[in-house]
Amino acid sequence: MKQDKLAAYFELRFRPNVELVSVVRRFVSAFYERIVHDLDVTERLAMVTHELLENAVKYSSDGETLLSIEVEQVGGPRNVLVRTKNRTTAENRKIVTEAFNEANAAKDTFSHYQELMKRASTRTEGSGLGLGRIRAEADMSVAYAIDGEELTVDARTTIPAAVAS
Amino acid sequence: MSIATLTQNEGAFTTKSQKDADVITVRFSGEVDLESIDALQRILIGAHEIALAEHAKQVIIDLTQLEFMNSSGVKHFVTWLRSASQLPDATSYKIRLVASKTIPWQKRSLAALRTFAVSIVSIVHEDGAEA
Numbered sequence: 001m002k003q004d005k006l007a008a009y010f011e012l013r014f015r016p017n018v019e020l021v022s023v024v025r026r027f028v029s030a031f032y033e034r035i036v037h038d039l040d041v042t043e044r045l046a047m048v049t050h051e052l053l054e055n056a057v058k059y060s061s062d063g064e065t066l067l068s069i070e071v072e073q074v075g076g077p078r079n080v081l082v083r084t085k086n087r088t089t090a091e092n093r094k095i096v097t098e099a100f101n102e103a104n105a106a107k108d109t110f111s112h113y114q115e116l117m118k119r120a121s122t123r124t125e126g127s128g129l130g131l132g133r134i135r136a137e138a139d140m141s142v143a144y145a146i147d148g149e150e151l152t153v154d155a156r157t158t159i160p161a162a163v164a165s
Numbered sequence: 166m167s168i169a170t171l172t173q174n175e176g177a178f179t180t181k182s183q184k185d186a187d188v189i190t191v192r193f194s195g196e197v198d199l200e201s202i203d204a205l206q207r208i209l210i211g212a213h214e215i216a217l218a219e220h221a222k223q224v225i226i227d228l229t230q231l232e233f234m235n236s237s238g239v240k241h242f243v244t245w246l247r248s249a250s251q252l253p254d255a256t257s258y259k260i261r262l263v264a265s266k267t268i269p270w271q272k273r274s275l276a277a278l279r280t281f282a283v284s285i286v287s288i289v290h291e292d293g294a295e296a
Contacts, residue, residue, distance in 0.1 A: 018199040019200060022200070025233070039267075043268075043269050043270050046233075047270060050198070050233070051235065051236055054198075054199060054236075057199070110277075113277065117239065117243045117281070118281075120239070120244075121240060121247050126237070127236045127237045127239065129236035129237075129239055129240060133236045133239065136277070137270070137277065
């Protein structure tokens with residue numbers, strides 16, 4: 001079983017609504033504090049979780065989302081994966097694909113984030129900033145996969161041994 | 166619109182405001198998420214309109230009690246800062262963002278925001294030291 005090899009993991013399937021996103025962020029913050037003794041890192045992980053869940057609320061076609069967090073010990077450092085998985089419409093899968101294509105083509109993560117921020121200021125719906133913020137402010141890599149109607153978004157980072165408990 | 170309209174209580178997000186001479190101060194507390202995002206937008210638009218109507222020289226946004234802000238909050242700050250940075254000198258006002266030393270996200274988010282209005286925005290800590 002894959003979980004046997006993990007230092008810690010957490011999985012939550014729920015039907016997110018606006019209120020639950022912040023509730024879950026506070027809940028997983030306590031989880032992160034158990035595995036990382038660095039406020040900056042735990043705050044970044046909590047922010048990433050929040051942004052991924054807000055997107056799930058926005059893009060889920062049936063309202064249900066699976067949130068999973070995995071912590072893998074690799075010698076001293078720890079690899080952390082924050083994943084959301086949900087069903088979504090063809091139109092939203094296209095939007096997500098385009099957002100990732102643009103992000104992956106950008107040479108500089110911060111410049112791309114600034115460009116998104118500039119565009120966001122003229123948007124009436126949503127911010128379109130979540131992906132850029134995760135990459136630029138949380139310094140985490142983000143990837144996506146589509147399997148039929150199911151969209152999976154993964155954010156990953158490595159926690160240095162010095163702050164991993 | 167009066168300065169009192171900048172004092173609000175929207176779930177986990179609350180604000181307190183005051184005006185001293187030509188300085189408007191708004192103190193944020195709690196969290197900005199999808200539930201409170203409309204309130205944040207109202208506050209920032211309101212602060213801008215009051216600053217123009219009352220010829221304020223400075224707007225101070227004290228974030229030292231703001232624990233979290235989502236990316237939609239970042240968007241509304243960008244919109245406000247871009248509007249304020251495009252004002253003619255006669256109506257222009259300065260913006261001071263007061264950040265907490267113990268809330269790490271503020272350093273990253275505010276540094277990114279400041280790039281949209283470098284000439285009018287300063288970021289300081291609660292003790293007045295430049296952040």
